[in-house]
Amino acid sequence: MKDILTAPFMTEMIRTATNMYAHTWDERNGGNISLLLDEADVAEYLDVNAVVRTIPTGFEAPALDGKYFLVTGTGKYFKNVQYAPDVNLGLVRLTDKGATAELLWGFTDGGKFTSEFPAHMMSHAARLAVDSANRVVMHCHPANLLAMTYVHDLDERAFTRTLWQMCTECLVVFPDGVNVLPWMLCGTNEIGVATAEKMATARLVIWAQHGIYSAGKDLDETFGLIETAEKAAKIWMKIAHLPIKQTLTDDELHLLAEHFHVSPRAGYLA
Ligand code: 2HA
Ligand code: ZN
Numbered sequence: 010m011k012d013i014l015t016a017p018f019m020t021e022m023i024r025t026a027t028n029m030y031a032h033t034w035d036e037r038n039g040g041n042i043s044l045l046l047d048e049a050d051v052a053e054y055l056d057v058n059a060v061v062r063t064i065p066t067g068f069e070a071p072a073l074d075g076k077y078f079l080v081t082g083t084g085k086y087f088k089n090v091q092y093a094p095d096v097n098l099g100l101v102r103l104t105d106k107g108a109t110a111e112l113l114w115g116f117t118d119g120g121k122f123t124s125e126f127p128a129h130m131m132s133h134a135a136r137l138a139v140d141s142a143n144r145v146v147m148h149c150h151p152a153n154l155l156a157m158t159y160v161h162d163l164d165e166r167a168f169t170r171t172l173w174q175m176c177t178e179c180l181v182v183f184p185d186g187v188n189v190l191p192w193m194l195c196g197t198n199e200i201g202v203a204t205a206e207k208m209a210t211a212r213l214v215i216w217a218q219h220g221i222y223s224a225g226k227d228l229d230e231t232f233g234l235i236e237t238a239e240k241a242a243k244i245w246m247k248i249a250h251l252p253i254k255q256t257l258t259d260d261e262l263h264l265l266a267e268h269f270h271v272s273p274r275a276g277y278l279a
Contacts, residue, residue, distance in 0.1 A: 013054035013114060014094065018046055022079055022098065025147075025228045026090040034149035034235070035087040040220070041123035044228065045133060045144040046077040051100065051113070060102075060111040068127045068198050070107030072134040077102050077113075080129065082120045096120070103130070127201030128222065135205040136212070136224045143224055145231040150220040153242035158217040160249070163189045166277050168215070173273075174257045175241035177265065182237040184271040187213040195219060211274070213238055 013019055022044055029035045029042075051057055078101055081090070085097040099115035099122055107130060110122065123129065129146045136143035161168060169186030173179045188207035193200045195216070204222055207214040213234055214222040221238065225231035259279040266273050 010056070011054050013100075016050070016054050018044060018050060018079060019094065019098075021228050023091050023094055025232055026081065026087045026097075028232070029147075029149055030087040030090075032151070032236075032239075034151045034239075036150065038084050038086055040087055040147075040149035041081045041125050041129065042145070042147050042228075043078050043080040043123075043126075043129040043133065046079055046100070048075075048077060051077050055100070055113050057102070057113065060113060062112050064101070064110045064112060064121050066103070066108055066110050066126060066130070068107065068130070068201065070103065070130045070134050072137065073103045073107050073130055075102065075104065076133075078130075078133075080122045080126070082116055082122060083124045085120065124196035125201075127198045128195075128204045129201075131201040131205035132208045132214075132222060132224055135208040139209060140226075142226040145223075145225050145228055147223045147225075147228075147231045147235065148220060149235065151235060151239040151242070153246050154215060154221050154239050155218070156246050157242045158189075158215060161245070163191060163215075163217055165189050166274075169274065169277055171245055172238055172241040173262060173277075175244040176237070177257065178237060179241050180262050180265050180273060181269045181271055183211070183213055183234055184266065184273050185211040185213075186274040186277055187211060187215055187238060189215045189217060192216070192218045 080099055082097050082099055090097045095115050095117045100113045101110040103110055125148055132146045165188050168189055188211040190203055204214055208224055212224045221235055223231045223234045262278050
């Protein structure tokens with residue numbers, strides 16, 4: 010059996026959490042990440058029949074039955090992940106239609122997965138239904154996107170168009186745009202269901218006055234989605250109160266879409 014701390018999925022998870030903290034997106038215990046793993050990859054490092062303990066999830070997600078996830082722990086700080094991965098991360102397998110998580114590694118202080126586990130797992134199921142390559146769900150609290158939710162219209166088309174107009178790259182990176190949830194109580198199955206519904210049509214879902222969810226095929230891509238949207242939000246927060254002389258026009262956005270072979274969300278450009 011190889012040392013799990015040398016597994017590429019582990020080293021990338023640790024690097025990503027560390028980098029998210031460095032970006033100031035994950036103060037204190039803010040934020041959470043879940044990464045879908047293949048059984049064959051896990052089996053190189055762990056005896057998949059050796060269940061350390063079982064943890065009830067409080068929800069059902071039949072589509073994820075038998076699936077393995079590396080996930081951040083509840084109450085754990087991203088800044089500490091690199092120093093004690095076995096305490097701050099856990100590797101679980103869902104069983105019982107998703108109602109039970111079997112812990113195979115980690116959470117060695119008796120801890121468990123993030124309080125946002127329902128939103129993560131339901132989002133995985135929603136994204137896998139539209140794209141079988143989806144592996145990652147990521148949540149964090151980037152300041153400029155959060156700030157925008159206080160002063161910008163929360164209409165999804167309007168919010169998306171503003172972000173697209175702030176940097177040339179945005180439309181190319183997230184042509185599906187951003188979906189927006191109004192403020193809701195976090196850590197519940199209800200916000201999980203609502204987030205997953207929004208994930209069916211976009212890989213970025215804003216939680217107003219709280220943060221953002223992102224989904225993608227790997228940790229880099231999922232991180233990059235947030236990074237790009239947050240950069241656009243930062244520019245908007247710098248300029249929104251100034252007299253605007255010019256912006257990216259819809260014609261220019263169409264030109265970008267054609268050149269980079271992406272399909273902007275239907276109805277979002279004139
Ligand atoms: O886990 O970010 O939304 C800490 C959070 C809750
Ligand atoms: Zn949060």
